[in-house]
Amino acid sequence: MRKIIPDTANKLFEEVENVITPLARVVKLGIATDEERSRLEIWAICSVMVNGVDTPPD
Template structure:
């Protein structure tokens, strides 16, 4: 099996056929097709350390950036739920259940917004009825 990795060792391509790898700016190495190597994927979680494939150890800054991305995603998802519920309340046509859901999701949104991405402690997603 052939793997392509960037200057940091992060695996970005895996193939049995080296002709399918575009190595521009990458290094390519051939490794034995064994279970320890096949577990790797191309999503950034594995590195080639010069000898073998290992699980990537993220820096605290990388973990913070991942948490920032997750935070934005969770806030977007919350807004997707909140918007139609808030509209129903504004129009005076919300059911009691919709009002409860809106309150729960707005609270969740506030709590997600307050998460410290350097040390995230994510709130539970509201249970939708």
């Protein structure tokens, strides 16, 4: 995978998690719309991809 600096990867991961958290909450409570469930799935994929980005060693 493309190498990026750790700070950027961490920032992206935090931003993705900030979107996922409220979506996951409404899905867990069973009150999510179809759109919210779809958005959660897409953002979860983004989270996995960002988390898998190689960063250079310290």
